[in-house]
Amino acid sequence: xxxxxxxxxxxxxxxxxxxxxxxxxxxxxxxxxxxxxxxxxxxxxxxxxxxxxxxxxxxxxxxxxxxxxxxxxxxxxxxxxxxxxxxxxxxxxxxxxxxxxxxxxxxxxxxxxxxxxxxxxxxxxxxxxxxxxxxxxxxxxxxxxxxxxxxxxxxxxxxxxxxxxxxxxxxxxxxxxxxxxxxxxxxxxxxxxxxxxxxxxxxxxxxxxxxxxxxxxxxxxxxxxxxxxxxxxxxxxxxxxxxxxxxxxxxxxxxxxxxxxxxxxxxxxxxxxxxxxxxxxxxxxxxxxxxxxxxxxxxxxxxxxxxxxxxxxxxxxxxxxxxxxxxxxxxxxxxxxxxxxxxxxxxxxxxxxxxxxxxxxxxxxxxxxxxxx
Amino acid sequence: xxxxxxxxxxxxxxxxxxxxxxxxxxxxxxxxxxxxxxxxxxxxxxxxxxxxxxxxxxxxxxxxxxxxxxxxxxxxxxxxxxxxxxxxxxxxxxxxxxxxxxxxxxxxxxxxxxxxxxxxxxxxxxxxxxxxxxxxxxxxxxxxxxxxxxxxxxxxxxxxxxxxxxxxxxxxxxxxxxxxxxxxxxxxxxxxxxxxxxxxxxxxxxxxxxxxxxxxxxxxxxxxxxxxxxxxxxxxxxxxxxxxxxxxxxxxxxxxxxxxxxxxxxxxxxxxxxxxxxxxxxxxxxxxxxxxxxxxxxxxxxxxxxxxxxxxxxxxxxxxxxxxxxxxxxxxxxxxxxxxxxxxxxxxxxxxxxxxxxxxxxxxxxxxxxxxxxxxxxxxxxxxxx
Numbered sequence: 001x002x003x004x005x006x007x008x009x010x011x012x013x014x015x016x017x018x019x020x021x022x023x024x025x026x027x028x029x030x031x032x033x034x035x036x037x038x039x040x041x042x043x044x045x046x047x048x049x050x051x052x053x054x055x056x057x058x059x060x061x062x063x064x065x066x067x068x069x070x071x072x073x074x075x076x077x078x079x080x081x082x083x084x085x086x087x088x089x090x091x092x093x094x095x096x097x098x099x100x101x102x103x104x105x106x107x108x109x110x111x112x113x114x115x116x117x118x119x120x121x122x123x124x125x126x127x128x129x130x131x132x133x134x135x136x137x138x139x140x141x142x143x144x145x146x147x148x149x150x151x152x153x154x155x156x157x158x159x160x161x162x163x164x165x166x167x168x169x170x171x172x173x174x175x176x177x178x179x180x181x182x183x184x185x186x187x188x189x190x191x192x193x194x195x196x197x198x199x200x201x202x203x204x205x206x207x208x209x210x211x212x213x214x215x216x217x218x219x220x221x222x223x224x225x226x227x228x229x230x231x232x233x234x235x236x237x238x239x240x241x242x243x244x245x246x247x248x249x250x251x252x253x254x255x256x257x258x259x260x261x262x263x264x265x266x267x268x269x270x271x272x273x274x275x276x277x278x279x280x281x282x283x284x285x286x287x288x289x290x291x292x293x294x295x296x297x298x299x300x301x302x303x304x305x306x307x308x309x310x311x312x313x314x315x316x317x318x319x320x321x322x323x324x325x326x327x328x329x330x331x332x333x334x335x336x337x338x339x340x341x342x343x344x345x346x347x348x349x350x351x352x353x354x355x356x357x358x359x360x361x362x363x364x365x366x367x368x369x370x371x372x373x
Numbered sequence: 374x375x376x377x378x379x380x381x382x383x384x385x386x387x388x389x390x391x392x393x394x395x396x397x398x399x400x401x402x403x404x405x406x407x408x409x410x411x412x413x414x415x416x417x418x419x420x421x422x423x424x425x426x427x428x429x430x431x432x433x434x435x436x437x438x439x440x441x442x443x444x445x446x447x448x449x450x451x452x453x454x455x456x457x458x459x460x461x462x463x464x465x466x467x468x469x470x471x472x473x474x475x476x477x478x479x480x481x482x483x484x485x486x487x488x489x490x491x492x493x494x495x496x497x498x499x500x501x502x503x504x505x506x507x508x509x510x511x512x513x514x515x516x517x518x519x520x521x522x523x524x525x526x527x528x529x530x531x532x533x534x535x536x537x538x539x540x541x542x543x544x545x546x547x548x549x550x551x552x553x554x555x556x557x558x559x560x561x562x563x564x565x566x567x568x569x570x571x572x573x574x575x576x577x578x579x580x581x582x583x584x585x586x587x588x589x590x591x592x593x594x595x596x597x598x599x600x601x602x603x604x605x606x607x608x609x610x611x612x613x614x615x616x617x618x619x620x621x622x623x624x625x626x627x628x629x630x631x632x633x634x635x636x637x638x639x640x641x642x643x644x645x646x647x648x649x650x651x652x653x654x655x656x657x658x659x660x661x662x663x664x665x666x667x668x669x670x671x672x673x674x675x676x677x678x679x680x681x682x683x684x685x686x687x688x689x690x691x692x693x694x695x696x697x698x699x700x701x702x703x704x705x706x707x708x709x710x711x712x713x714x715x716x717x718x719x720x721x722x723x724x725x726x727x728x729x730x731x732x733x734x735x736x737x738x739x740x741x742x743x744x745x746x747x748x749x750x751x752x753x754x755x756x757x758x759x
Contacts, residue, residue, distance in 0.1 A: 064544060122744045125751035129473055129543040133691050134747070140688040141740045148733040259684040263551055270548060313563065319555035326548045327535075
């Protein structure tokens, strides 16, 4: 794994990654725009984690899950119900149990993971497009349930959750940089964890299950169990993102996790590229930039129309961008990036002598075009 | 030999193994049986002193309150008919082309709003809803006959322009239709409803009513348990049955239907036999979109139309198709019936012991239905494996 054995692409990517990480670590200290630090970047980190859980399931398990946003919201609702004390959020609803924030945090993550395992077990004998349909129904059911059960949430949701952070984190309202570093750290941990998991025996057999479920089954691997566990792990990641989200925004409501938000998360993942985990954060960053600047801008140079198209809102713009990306590059921005190196390799004809010996360390190239029969 | 004999499980061991393995099945059967017994015999209306327990429901059981029970059965049947009209279109498209048309709900919504605008223009007395007595049969039929072709044309454009050259790439097609649904839903919010004059209700996808023709606005005495039932809802049932019959005749008694079924079974072989499969695909897609429009006009006349229903009807179509079996018309009928009965009975017969329990949990019962069906038949009730 020494730099000498890296391919050209790996060298470039790892250099960029290292520089980005250093910049991100010194960013708040450098005192750049607080809007960027505390809005755009924190949001990118946490939605990136949720998008990474979606990409993990697709790239390594062959399952397109639209339930990640719902799981994300479930974690937030559990935390909100357990951690807040009565009278906290003004008009907000919830149980207001006022438990210890650390305990609530653990219970929120564990509870969401368990719900994910149950949902995964139900859907585990299906893959591909069927899995997408089943998880979409999960997501819609979760939203309606949260909306109708006024005791735990109701349509107005729970507010003021960011007042109840664990003591070892402290007051994130007064010190938003703490949340920045927690979100950054969690994102890095989530990324490393995914990269680690896919190299364990479990991760390798999960990829076997993705490609050849029948063959893996006849070799004695429990195919539904692998999918269930993978879905449970993705639920864990979504729960991390959900907890960060309620700390960041302070509130969670069914409106934060319903169909448009589910689709937004899918759009982030697709913009970044469904084949590589890194794409999650790149897609989230691109989406959030567009969300913040297109929807507030009064005039966009190339599009015009005062930030909207045909009288619609940001959704029309993002819908068209999404459509164009699927049509042009199904693998998203990471796919375009990969293509850059493919053409380079062809034109220069192996200019780096160490390239052929490089281990295929990167995640497998799974194209969304892959026929799922 | 003794070592081998020791490894052969005894009768008791086999018996206990089987019981353990059958536990989930037994539990599921027990759950379903309990639900039946509860609805038929156990449920009770609240006592006079207001005391409630786990048997308290809004309506009494079938034995105690047969007329309410019958009404809920009829409600379920008519809802199932509307579900079937919409979901059969989704199932037709999915069954033939393996295309999950995520824009089905958005097409439903657009059809409802277009029909509303046409009805308002024809009637000439704009408002959020019209009085049924003002609406003639033509003022209901013409909106349908304008909305459906528009949706079919949009469907054709989407299919020919975006989906056709991605045939076989299921995920890409699903993503494309998601993008279409995002755009359509956003444009609906920007431009509908138009005819409403009052400022706050104009645009923004606010709720408006389509209206049934006046002659349907009466109750029919069914002479069973003294039930008076809405003629309009019985009309939905009739339309649903006609759609089902029409689809069956079309798919099983005509040449186009034969080609479609051949395409479902083996697309490559069918086209190798000289059948223009692309035209068949286009026909099926257009008919599927037309069914979404028909369902929208029918159900929006009964209920209303408002933004957000695109998601609800996409969910409805998905549940019907997942439960009934992926992409079969009979599956869609069975799925629609099961889903409608479970949803309506859960809303009516979950214990109501106060504001916090339990009727608002009815959507979770839908999840239980999906979970039960998928655990025993992953491909759905009428689906074929693979």
